[in-house]
């Protein structure tokens with residue numbers, strides 16, 4: 001698996017994630033749509049936060065099962081966490097051409 005580097009916009013939050021990302025989830029729920037996420041899910045073991053824990057804050061809504069982690073400085077949300085699973089915002093990875101991703105549309109609005 002390839003190791004990708006990722007970050008928020010201001011660079012306070014940096015991380016590495018292992019994965020071969022060919023597909024992305026594009027969800028139309030009230031949250032994903034507003035943030036424009038292209039998401040992929042990985043086990044926590046494939047994710048390493050390198051910097052920025054102190055700059056990250058957490059947003060929860062609805063059933064409050066997912067920690068949406070975003071940078072307090074620039075407002076970018078590079079990832080979220082639910083238990084042992086990390087949702088990566090593929091738009092935050094360096095060197096990944098998101099135009100090459102196969103988009104899988106998720107009808108999250110109905111949940």
Ligand SMILES: [Zn+2]
Pocket residue numbers: 008009010011012013071072073074075076
């Ligand atoms: Zn930032």
